[in-house]
Amino acid sequence: MAGWKTAWRSFYYAGAPEAADPVLAKGKVALLVIDVQNTYLARAADRASLPPLEQAREAAWDGFHDRMHGTVIPTIARLIGRFRADGNPVLFARIACLTPDGRDRSLSQKKPGWNNLFLPHDSDASQIAPALAPRHGEVVVTKTTDSALTGTNLRLILANMGITHVACTGIFTDQCVSSTVRSLADESFDVILVEDGCAAGTMELHLREIEILNRIYCEVMRADDLVRYLPA
Template sequence: MAWKTAFRSLYYQGAPEPEDPVLERGKTALLVIDVQNTYLERPDRAALPPEEQARFDAWTPFHDRMHGTVIPTIAKLIAAFRAGGHEVIFARIACQTLDGRDRSLSQKKPGWNNLLLPKDEASSQIVPALAPQGDEIVVTKTTDSALTGTNLRLILTNLGITHVVCAGIFTDQCVASTVRSLADESFDVIVVEDGCAAGSYELHLKELEIINMIYCAVMSSDELLAYLPR
């Protein structure tokens, strides 16, 4: 399949093709990372000053990809995992306190990652189109990695999970950080390319190239679903 030769960095040019993953029921989980209301909210462009309008426009391709590709893809994955009896797990960024005093240092620094998302506010919730159902597990973090900032490793181990399929945002931040942590803990990781997005498509592609073959296998949703037991 195409994924076996795609997204290869200089390190892996000429390397043998990876083997097909063996995804077993009871050992495979879908992890949806940080697809939260806060990242889909947009102001009225007409009400913004010119500098803010330029920033608004710079983010339009991300929003187009999220609504046109990423959210529909993740919804498709969730439906397939639920139908097949596989675990669906969510991670989200949210602090326990209203003033965010429990946040990690990276979320207190000025700039893009300066996030104040109290756990009960609407902005910190998973988007409605992908809302958890029943007793599906949601872990809450104030870190990039969904593994190091939560008890997710213990949860996955207790569930008997060996293979984790990752989707969500942002490819070059929380997704990549989570993938690296999972790989370091010897989980077998697959990243679904059309189920992820970064601030720009260029950053998305570059990060996939960086993490592919060493920390994970990168494949499309259709390629992944071809391996998933139904």
């Protein structure tokens, strides 16, 4: 893989100059962890007991879970530790409905199919994975939308905190992460998307979306690259 400045180029940026180094100031760069919740890490206790179609569906997610536990969660945990140690804010977003029947969910979370999400805010399924649990005093926004900005006051929170750069991690690259990155860019935040801190249902979907977002809405880099630019 080439360096981040020339990697993950789409048609639009195939011949463009290298990206510039980000200038990150202490206290003005935040880490945002998006939707790494228990519901997405749950697996069938006994796959062999499932009907054949459900077994196949469960097996199709093996790559996602391998990436989450082998790459994404360890990467996010390392970044959380670094941001906390340096005094740079860590924020979290999670999907959860506030009403008992879920009628406050956005249309995209009510449509039939995989994205039909009913996650009561106090349920275990809606909680952030324990390996990445927020500390007391860290901001956690609850959303019923894909974008972490659209359905919350996160934009106002970031502005009030003086944040200029947001490093985005989480799931799913091609859904809530993508929607959040685009919203942040539209609100004139500088966005860094941490490639090894994100996952989609498949690597094909992940890489396709990374390429679409790169340079237009964010700068894509890996965690090691980001750490080199972080102010101590």
